[in-house]
Amino acid sequence: MLITRAGLIAGLVAGAVALTACGSDNNSTSSSAGGAGSTGSSSSTSSVDCTSGTLKSDGSTAQQNAMDQWIKDFQSKCSGVTINYGGGGSGQGIKDFTNKQVDFAGSDAALDPKKGEVTAAQAACGSPAIDLPMVTGPIAIGYNLKGVDGLVFTPDVLAKIFTGKITTWNDPAIKAINSSANLPSTKISVFNRSDASGTTQNFERYLAASAPSVWTSEPSKTWAGAGQGKKGNQLVGQAVQSTDGGIGYVEWSYAIQNNLQTAKIDNGAGPVELSADSAGKAIAAAKVAPNGPGDLSLKLDYATKTPGAYPIVLVTYEVVCSKYADATKGKLVKSFMNYIASSDAQNSVHDLGYAALPQSVQSQVQAAINTIG
Amino acid sequence: MPDRNSSTRDADTRNNLRRPVTARPTADLENQENGVPDGPGKPDLSPPPQLREVTVGSAEPLAVSSGAVTVSGAAPSLVAGGRRRIGDRVLATLTAGSGAFIVLLIALVAIFLLSQAIPSIAKDHANFLFSRQFSVRSEPLQFGVLDLLWVTVISSVLALLIAVPIAVGIALFITQYAPKSIRKGVAYLIDLLAAIPSIIYGIWGIYVLAPHLVGVQRAFYHLDFIPLFADKGVDTGSIFDASLVLAVMILPIITAIARDVFVRTPDHHIEAAWALGATRWEMIRMAVLPYGRPGVISGAMLGLGRALGETIAVLLILSKPPEGAPFTASIFNGGQTFASLIGLNMQEANGKLETGAYIAAGLVLFVLTFAVNAAARAIVNRRKEFV
Numbered sequence: 001m002l003i004t005r006a007g008l009i010a011g012l013v014a015g016a017v018a019l020t021a022c023g024s025d026n027n028s029t030s031s032s033a034g035g036a037g038s039t040g041s042s043s044s045t046s047s048v049d050c051t052s053g054t055l056k057s058d059g060s061t062a063q064q065n066a067m068d069q070w071i072k073d074f075q076s077k078c079s080g081v082t083i084n085y086g087g088g089g090s091g092q093g094i095k096d097f098t099n100k101q102v103d104f105a106g107s108d109a110a111l112d113p114k115k116g117e118v119t120a121a122q123a124a125c126g127s128p129a130i131d132l133p134m135v136t137g138p139i140a141i142g143y144n145l146k147g148v149d150g151l152v153f154t155p156d157v158l159a160k161i162f163t164g165k166i167t168t169w170n171d172p173a174i175k176a177i178n179s180s181a182n183l184p185s186t187k188i189s190v191f192n193r194s195d196a197s198g199t200t201q202n203f204e205r206y207l208a209a210s211a212p213s214v215w216t217s218e219p220s221k222t223w224a225g226a227g228q229g230k231k232g233n234q235l236v237g238q239a240v241q242s243t244d245g246g247i248g249y250v251e252w253s254y255a256i257q258n259n260l261q262t263a264k265i266d267n268g269a270g271p272v273e274l275s276a277d278s279a280g281k282a283i284a285a286a287k288v289a290p291n292g293p294g295d296l297s298l299k300l301d302y303a304t305k306t307p308g309a310y311p312i313v314l315v316t317y318e319v320v321c322s323k324y325a326d327a328t329k330g331k332l333v334k335s336f337m338n339y340i341a342s343s344d345a346q347n348s349v350h351d352l353g354y355a356a357l358p359q360s361v362q363s364q365v366q367a368a369i370n371t372i373g
Numbered sequence: 374m375p376d377r378n379s380s381t382r383d384a385d386t387r388n389n390l391r392r393p394v395t396a397r398p399t400a401d402l403e404n405q406e407n408g409v410p411d412g413p414g415k416p417d418l419s420p421p422p423q424l425r426e427v428t429v430g431s432a433e434p435l436a437v438s439s440g441a442v443t444v445s446g447a448a449p450s451l452v453a454g455g456r457r458r459i460g461d462r463v464l465a466t467l468t469a470g471s472g473a474f475i476v477l478l479i480a481l482v483a484i485f486l487l488s489q490a491i492p493s494i495a496k497d498h499a500n501f502l503f504s505r506q507f508s509v510r511s512e513p514l515q516f517g518v519l520d521l522l523w524v525t526v527i528s529s530v531l532a533l534l535i536a537v538p539i540a541v542g543i544a545l546f547i548t549q550y551a552p553k554s555i556r557k558g559v560a561y562l563i564d565l566l567a568a569i570p571s572i573i574y575g576i577w578g579i580y581v582l583a584p585h586l587v588g589v590q591r592a593f594y595h596l597d598f599i600p601l602f603a604d605k606g607v608d609t610g611s612i613f614d615a616s617l618v619l620a621v622m623i624l625p626i627i628t629a630i631a632r633d634v635f636v637r638t639p640d641h642h643i644e645a646a647w648a649l650g651a652t653r654w655e656m657i658r659m660a661v662l663p664y665g666r667p668g669v670i671s672g673a674m675l676g677l678g679r680a681l682g683e684t685i686a687v688l689l690i691l692s693k694p695p696e697g698a699p700f701t702a703s704i705f706n707g708g709q710t711f712a713s714l715i716g717l718n719m720q721e722a723n724g725k726l727e728t729g730a731y732i733a734a735g736l737v738l739f740v741l742t743f744a745v746n747a748a749a750r751a752i753v754n755r756r757k758e759f760v
Binding site: 189218221223225 | 511608609689694696717723
């Protein structure tokens with residue numbers, strides 16, 4: 001048999017095409033699914049209102065893991081539904097939302113009236129846009145110091161470490177709040193985010209609110225303190241893990257993944273360990289500062305002295321229209337939002353490093369979702 | 374070989390040869406024995422034009438002997454027809470069109486860069502070329518590219534210094550020393566390096582290579598009376614780490630071109646060296662290297678161009694130093710190159726002015742690469758006469 005080069009290439013291409021046929025496709029948009037259009041028709045126990053259709057969304061990468069999980073679960077409950085969530089960052093998400101490229105956006109910050117985002121979103125929707133707080137991610141202060149677990153930091157000391165004013169682990173300021181710890185003279189290696197990030201913004205907001213005398217720069221997505229910048233939560237976590245004496249701020253799941261020691265934060269009401277409960281307490285203490293009717297932008301009190309509240313949290317929002325021009329789309333958005341605001345869904349992302357919405361906020365969110373048309 | 378050449382030449386002159394002989398080099402290159410066939414995945418790089426000219430120069434005696442020179446100098450009406458064939462016209466148009474298209478593309482890119490960057494540069498409150506800060510999130514804009522220029526240039530130059538000797542060594546090994554049986558294999562493996570995606574290099578660099586280089590870095594700290602080797606507390610993610618990874622990335626490009634050039638060393642140069650009683654190394658030094666120098670420089674400039682613009686590998690590896698840190702010449706510090714700055718910040722850039730500032734940084738990189746390539750061309754053209 002003569003195997004020519006052309007024949008070989010053709011064979012490889014044919015083989016590749018054949019292989020793509022393998023693998024089940026759970027995300028087909030075909031209308032062959034039987035559950036289209038009828039309410040509660042699927043066999044799932046939770047009351048999910050399944051309308052068929054496709055939703056496009058993108059935005060914050062901080063909530064990417066939660067979104068992926070929720071989309072997977074929602075689509076398995078409702079065949080005939082396809083939801084896409086791209087990453088791209090909060091800025092990209094809001095841009096796409098105001099350009100009508102996506103049906104809803106994920107954002108680390110609520111629509112900013114100062115930047116004209118509120119009016120732009122309203123113009124795109126034809127109705128006021130609503131910010132729904134949906135994903136809460138505690139920001140862990142991960143460090144790597146052999147044999148020294150459960151270190152406590154006050155906002156003041158934390159700000160001094162992250163602005164480079166405290167440079168060694170056995171500094172008297174750290175010793176003062178950790179009298180029982182055996183602190184070595186290792187240099188503190190600070191790691192931060194080199195890319196623009198919502199995690200950075202929320203951490204800077206915390207430092208600016210609770211240690212304003214030490215942290216004087218305006219909170220923004222770009223890190224303005226000391227230390228080496230690494231790209232993404234993943235590389236910051238890896239850098240802290242591989243450097244003795246390293247410290248950095250990462251989303252909770254990355255601290256767990258990289259086996260970092262997490263610090264307790266003492267905001268004035270005693271050291272608080274990071275957990276779903278303590279993060280939830282901080283969110284519950286947040287005040288709603290609406291941008292418009294039905295809007296639920298939260299104003300987090302980073303300087304909170306509520307006992308048992310872990311203050312360094314980030315909340316990401318889903319930006320939706322209150323009334324959609326396309327009624328089926330509106331129904332689908334409402335159905336999906338209802339699902340992800342439910343206790344089942346909120347608890348399902350706990351292992352991914354997210355804390356569930358506290359009850360008080362959750363009921364407000366559910367009330368707001370009911371107004372979506 | 375001479376017979377084949379002269380017969381085609383006669384046929385061509387019969388068919389009308391308006392252009393002088395020197396413009397028909399491709400026949401010669403095809404006919405030459407090539408010791409190393411192209412491996413799969415070879416980067417699409419044709420030998421620089423000066424090589425063709427050189428090769429044709431050595432073929433001129435053939436043209437004289439066949440008498441074609443006198444014929445081609447004659448008036449076209451003496452050859453059959455006096456008209457061009459359709460094939461000639463089509464090819465001429467297509468090639469001219471391709472050339473024009475490339476020039477147009479470059480011009481459009483330059484126009485885009487300028488149009489986006491100029492408004493931001495106009496609003497820049499700091500000296501664009503000499504300021505070291507880059508704060509563009511809010512008015513007033515203050516950005517300058519001095520730091521970026523330093524880190525980009527030093528990391529690329531270091532990568533080049535590491536890669537070129539190794540590439541020349543590999544090329545010499547493949548063309549001069551290796552037994553015929555393993556030549557293809559080694560060439561194939563080197564070409565495979567070019568097929569690895571940049572992001573894989575970045576991930577490999579930061580997860581595997583950088584931790585292993587900590588020891589090497591620490592050894593260099595002993596030499597820190599030289600400011601280049603000062604200790605800046607950056608264990609992994611220094612310019613040194615990035616340069617090594619860049620060196621590995623540009624190695625296959627330089628090797629491919631060097632290999633190509635060394636193989637085309639005229640046999641009579643090599644035989645002359647042997648006849649003078651040279652050892653293998655002396656032969657290489659006398660015949661192969663001088664002949665190949667313009668080609669190697671060309672390859673090095675291509676590699677440098679790639680290193681200057683490499684984005685994803687660099688932004689994964691380099692640690693970003695804190696804003697406002699004092700200038701240091703140390704290669705063991707972190708830093709940001711033009712490409713990594715744009716790559717890290719473009720997604721969240723908000724508004725025309727902020728985006729324009731990043732594009733201005735891109736414009737400087739564009740101009741820098743242009744200047745480097747122009748300088749390389751000048752060097753190569755100057756040396757051409759002596760080959």
